Structure formats: structure tokens, C-alpha cells
Amino acid sequence: METKNILFEITDGIALVTVNRPESLNALNSQVLGELECTLYEIEHDSEAQVVIITGAGEKAFVAGADIKEMAAMTAYEGHRFALQGQRVMLFIEKMTKPVIAAVNGYALGGGLELALACDIIYASENARVGFPEVTLGIIPGFGGTQNLSRLIGPNKARELVFSGRMIPAQKALAWGIVNEVFPRAELAGKVMDLAREIAKNGLLGVGYAKNAIVNGLNMVKEDGFRYESSLFGVLFATEDQKEGMGAFVEKRKAVFKGK
The missing domain is CATH 3.90.226.10 (2-enoyl-CoA Hydratase; Chain A, domain 1)
Structure with missing residues (x-):
């Protein structure tokens, strides 16, 4: 463009x-x-x-x-x-x-x-x-x-x-x-x-979801914001980045995130 x-x-x-x-x-x-x-x-x-x-x-x-x-x-x-x-x-x-x-x-x-x-x-x-x-x-x-x-x-x-x-x-x-x-x-x-x-360097899915939680949570009452945060938290456990990030920590190596 x-x-x-x-x-x-x-x-x-x-x-x-x-x-x-x-x-x-x-x-x-x-x-x-x-x-x-x-x-x-x-x-x-x-x-x-x-x-x-x-x-x-x-x-x-x-x-x-x-x-x-x-x-x-x-x-x-x-x-x-x-x-x-x-x-x-x-x-x-x-x-x-x-x-x-x-x-x-x-x-x-x-x-x-x-x-x-x-x-x-x-x-x-x-x-x-x-x-x-x-x-x-x-x-x-x-x-x-x-x-x-x-x-x-x-x-x-x-x-x-x-x-x-x-x-x-x-x-x-x-x-x-x-x-x-x-x-x-x-x-x-x-x-x-x-x-x-x-x-x-970080897991960009996690960063993106964190941004989402902050931006949208500001427009919610606190309890709804907590529920929204927990739902995003849970979804991230279905991603490759979560497996890579936690696996790298346990194995004492640098994580290589792919945004998936």
C-alpha cells in the first residue's frame, strides 16, 4: 500500500x-x-x-x-x-x-x-x-x-x-x-x-490477550473484569505458546514463541 x-x-x-x-x-x-x-x-x-x-x-x-x-x-x-x-x-x-x-x-x-x-x-x-x-x-x-x-x-x-x-x-x-x-x-x-x-521476545498471544483484558476490563465492573480475565487465562492453555513457555521454564531453556 x-x-x-x-x-x-x-x-x-x-x-x-x-x-x-x-x-x-x-x-x-x-x-x-x-x-x-x-x-x-x-x-x-x-x-x-x-x-x-x-x-x-x-x-x-x-x-x-x-x-x-x-x-x-x-x-x-x-x-x-x-x-x-x-x-x-x-x-x-x-x-x-x-x-x-x-x-x-x-x-x-x-x-x-x-x-x-x-x-x-x-x-x-x-x-x-x-x-x-x-x-x-x-x-x-x-x-x-x-x-x-x-x-x-x-x-x-x-x-x-x-x-x-x-x-x-x-x-x-x-x-x-x-x-x-x-x-x-x-x-x-x-x-x-x-x-x-x-x-x-514474549508470547505475543499472551501479550495480546493481556491488552484485551486491560482495555475491555476498564469498561466492566470489577467482578465482570475478573471473570473476563479468567476466561482469557483459560483459553491460553489451549495454545502452543503456553506449552512452549512453560515447557521452556521447566527445561531451563529459552522459549521460542510462534504466536499459535
Whole structure:
């Protein structure tokens, strides 16, 4: 699949996806969202890809937000459709069976922060800035930001960030629990790749089921989440990976998982 605004490659099981509009600080418009969705769909169904990394091109931004030039002329109907398109992409990332890591290498604002929040893990560079500036434009986050942020850090801090429209630095985002780790910019790509390789060594069926349990369990009452977890736990005992993983442990050797 050829794309104009999305670059991706798969190396040693790691799929690297780059939003490639540095002249627009990688802003998300309808075309970019469509290309990103198609790329991720292809990766989801590619058995070679085990872990996904999403980042932005250039020196300044991960994704600086949705494309204001495109949004400015939208009608209410068009705005609604645009929000639904963005939400569809974010929900697809959340539902992917493969873990997704956001490498936030600069500004992650509005739709960019929403993209990062849809990922399973967020590593950020020290120069990163995150926020939801939508209220300064007379709108609100529309790609799931109000929902994902409040679930991640609680409604009080989410309200503060969304209502103020302010940007916060990477270290504060770390303190608030928005990002997992912060690194010097020159080290970010290497640290993200190290994490991806560490995850890829594990049984990817198990990792995928664990992601499933976490994502879906958040929408259940605790007791239902426990039952859901136990059902997934049981299913994994019918897999080759479980036999290989436990067999390798007993035999004191390195497991070789096949995703079956």
C-alpha cells in the first residue's frame, strides 16, 4: 500500500509507523487519518509484525493536532463526521491485538495527544509538550480525548488540562501519569526500540490477550473484569505458546514463541 503522509516499515517484528507531514507539524487531516487507518489495518493482519511504534517526522512534533485549516470550513455535519473518523482510528489502535507504543518526540497536542493516549505505552522526549488546546478554538477534543484522559489520570486533572487549553511539559505529564517515561531527545528512539524488542521476545498471544483484558476490563465492573480475565487465562492453555513457555521454564531453556 502506498501512502503520501504515512511511512512504515517492519524490521525484526517491530513495525515503525511515522506520521510524515513535518511541514504541518504532522497535523491530522482526513487523508492522514485514512492512510493511518489503512496502514494499521495492514499491520494488524501481518504476522511478521509483533509490536507497533508510532511517531512523528521532523524535529518539532509528534503530532501537533488535527488540521485546523481543514476544520475551519467544516459544517456541523462535517465536524461530526471528522470526529467519528478520528475516533474510529483511535479505537482501532486500542483494539489491536498487538501492543502499540507512542514515541512522542515533540508537540502532542489535540489530536496528537489523542493519538498517543490511544496507544498502550507512551515514551516521550524531554522537549515534548502535551495538551488539549481545542477550547481556545471554540471546540472540544473530538477523537476520544475527554474519555481516555479522564480514565487515565482522573476527572479532576483531565478537567484542568482540557478546560485551560494549556500545554504542559513532558516532566509534568510524567508526574500526572500521562506518559510512562521521559528521555533526552537523542535517546528516545533507542529506548522505545529497546522496549519494543523486550515485548517482542514474549508470547505475543499472551501479550495480546493481556491488552484485551486491560482495555475491555476498564469498561466492566470489577467482578465482570475478573471473570473476563479468567476466561482469557483459560483459553491460553489451549495454545502452543503456553506449552512452549512453560515447557521452556521447566527445561531451563529459552522459549521460542510462534504466536499459535
